[in-house]
Amino acid sequence: ELKVEQNPLFLSMQEGKNYTIYCNYSTTSDRxxxxxxxxxxxxxxxxVLLSNGAVKQEGxxxxxxxxxxxxxxLHITAAVHDLSATYFCAVDSTSGSRLTFGEGTxxxxxx
Amino acid sequence: GEEVAQTPKHLVRxxxxxxxxxxxxxxxxxxVFWYQQVLKNEFKFLISFQNENVFDETGMPKERFSAKCLxxxxxxxEIQATKLEDSAVYFCASSPNMGGxxxxxxxxGTRLTVV
Numbered sequence: 001e002l003k004v005e006q007n008p009l010f011l012s013m014q015e016g017k018n019y020t021i022y023c024n025y026s027t028t029s030d031r032x033x034x035x036x037x038x039x040x041x042x043x044x045x046x047x048v049l050l051s052n053g054a055v056k057q058e059g060x061x062x063x064x065x066x067x068x069x070x071x072x073x074l075h076i077t078a079a080v081h082d083l084s085a086t087y088f089c090a091v092d093s094t095s096g097s098r099l100t101f102g103e104g105t106x107x108x109x110x111x
Numbered sequence: 112g113e114e115v116a117q118t119p120k121h122l123v124r125x126x127x128x129x130x131x132x133x134x135x136x137x138x139x140x141x142x143v144f145w146y147q148q149v150l151k152n153e154f155k156f157l158i159s160f161q162n163e164n165v166f167d168e169t170g171m172p173k174e175r176f177s178a179k180c181l182x183x184x185x186x187x188x189e190i191q192a193t194k195l196e197d198s199a200v201y202f203c204a205s206s207p208n209m210g211g212x213x214x215x216x217x218x219x220g221t222r223l224t225v226v
Contacts, residue, residue, distance in 0.1 A: 048212075095167070
């Protein structure tokens with residue numbers, strides 16, 4: 001059974017600082033997704049990572065995937081308050097029939 | 112349309128009552144997925160469809176949960192005899208292809224409260 005672990009689960013940052021969220025998973029997969037969720041809202045797609053070594057950047061966020069290490073990272077550069085949200089990674093099954101989500105990282109960016 | 116439309120947004124049911132949730136996937140998306148999000152952020156997979164065919168139902172509590180995707184109709188998720196533990200937000204997602212190569216688009220969810 002695929003297991004996905006994120007850390008940290010809670011992250012309080014100061015504006016302007018950098019930090020990385022880690023997503024480890026237990027079985028082979030080469031498709032991983034990052035989502036953002038604001039309180040009471042749906043999941044907003046941030047990144048779709050489809051191969052080993054994939055790196056994508058959007059604004060202050062950059063995501064990477066290492067399928068050999070079964071690890072993805074979401075790096076935050078020079079955090080701003082608007083980035084405060086919960087971030088989820090999700091790993092696709094081999095068949096593409098289901099996603100397995102991490103527990104989520106609740107990010108708070110303080111002025 | 113370009114969004115996954117879920118109705119209703121909120122649903123309140125007494126224990127033992129039936130609940131029915133609906134999801135209209137993005138036009139042209141053949142794959143539909145249902146997930147349950149409980150209080151501590153945990154997402155649980157329920158079921159997926161390829162058009163009207165069940166793709167993966169390994170997450171479904173089959174004794175009380177059922178789901179359908181019929182042609183020219185929104186997909187539905189039905190819970191017979193709801194229990195307090197069914198209180199959650201139910202998200203639907205759709206995808207144009209198998210394997211998520213274009214990602215998955217999530218709807219805004221239905222918040223089910225069982226009292």
